[in-house]
Amino acid sequence: MSRFKxxxxxxxxxxxxxxxxxxxxxxxxxxxxxVHFDHAFNENLKGIDRMGSLDLILAxxxxxxxxxxxxxxxxAKNLHYQELIATMSSKDxxxxxxxxxxxxxxxxxxxxxxxxxxxAFTVLERLGITDKFDYVVDAAIIARGKxxxxxxxxxxxxxxxxxxxxxGVEDAVAGVASIKSAGMFALGIGHPFVLTExxxxxxxxxxxxxxxx
Ligand code: G6P
Ligand code: MG
Numbered sequence: 001m002s003r004f005k006x007x008x009x010x011x012x013x014x015x016x017x018x019x020x021x022x023x024x025x026x027x028x029x030x031x032x033x034x035v036h037f038d039h040a041f042n043e044n045l046k047g048i049d050r051m052g053s054l055d056l057i058l059a060x061x062x063x064x065x066x067x068x069x070x071x072x073x074x075x076a077k078n079l080h081y082q083e084l085i086a087t088m089s090s091k092d093x094x095x096x097x098x099x100x101x102x103x104x105x106x107x108x109x110x111x112x113x114x115x116x117x118x119x120a121f122t123v124l125e126r127l128g129i130t131d132k133f134d135y136v137v138d139a140a141i142i143a144r145g146k147x148x149x150x151x152x153x154x155x156x157x158x159x160x161x162x163x164x165x166x167x168g169v170e171d172a173v174a175g176v177a178s179i180k181s182a183g184m185f186a187l188g189i190g191h192p193f194v195l196t197e198x199x200x201x202x203x204x205x206x207x208x209x210x211x212x213x
Contacts, residue, residue: 001107002210004185006161008152011115013046013171014189014205015097016127018117021084026057029077035060047172049116049145050074078119085119088126096206101132103210110134112155114168114178116145135159147177152184167213169205170198185213 012018023042030037035057045053054074058065065073104111113120113136120139124130135158137151144150156163168179171189176197179186187208188198195201200213 002109002167002213003165004109004167004210004213005165006110006112006156006159007104007167007169007210008112008114008155008159008179008184009101010047010168010170010172010175011113011120011123012117014094014169015101015129016088016092016094016123018085018088018123019046021081022053024084025077025081026053028080029054029073030057033058033061033073047116047146047170047174047178049139050078050118052145082119082122085123085126088123090128093127093129094205096204096208098129098132100205100208101129103208105132107210109210110159110161112159113137114151114155115139116142116151146172146174147181149178149182152179152182156182156184167210170195173197187213 009015023039026042026045027037044056051074054070101111111133113133116139118139120136135155137155142151142154152168153163156166163183166184167187168184169187169189170176170179173195176186176188176195180197186198188195188201189204190201192201
């Protein structure tokens with residue numbers, strides 16, 4: 001049914017839409033520092049890890065920040081984000097997500113999660129889908145965020161599958177780049193004009209068709 005042996009999913013924007021919660025938390029933080037923040041800017045942060053996102057926001061600030069100040073700001077944003085995601089439940093699953101996971105499982109492939117979010121385990125618990133994954137990368141042990149291939153290669157290694165036999169699923173430009181530099185097939189979720197490096201782009205997991213890739 002499939003030429004792949006594993007499917008490795010991103011979380012935010014693929015399985016659930018946490019981008020809005022990240023948006024609210026980053027906006028409050030940016031504005032507390034006098035930095036304008038809108039939806040267009042938030043798009044640039046998709047798939048980028050917490051400190052990388054903070055650096056992009058503070059690049060528009062008129063002042064400079066010590067490493068300690070940056071850590072305090074990142075912690076404040078994260079506390080706010082954690083308050084927002086505390087109310088998440090299975091109703092926050094994106095359409096087609098559970099069906100896609102179940103299709104992959106029925107086809108006998110391994111299933112991994114490669115999110116740079118340090119809140120990924122909490123979000124999976126809230127969504128009630130933790131047990132659908134054979135391996136979830138702990139973002140805390142990843143040295144280089146997307147677009148570096150490290151996180152997808154780590155998932156493949158732990159699943160015991162060669163990168164060439166993996167299908168990676170991503171909604172962010174940086175994430176697709178990470179999949180491609182890992183030597184995997186990239187399924188993009190979004191728009192082909194944006195995800196130009198992806199091998200195939202679909203609008204959402206509602207269109208997921210494992211046999212077609
Ligand atoms: C995902 C999101 C990013 C977020 C990153 C880190 O990649 O797309 O917007 O910045 O995770 O999330 P965290 O929960 O660790 O702050
Ligand atoms: Mg994403």
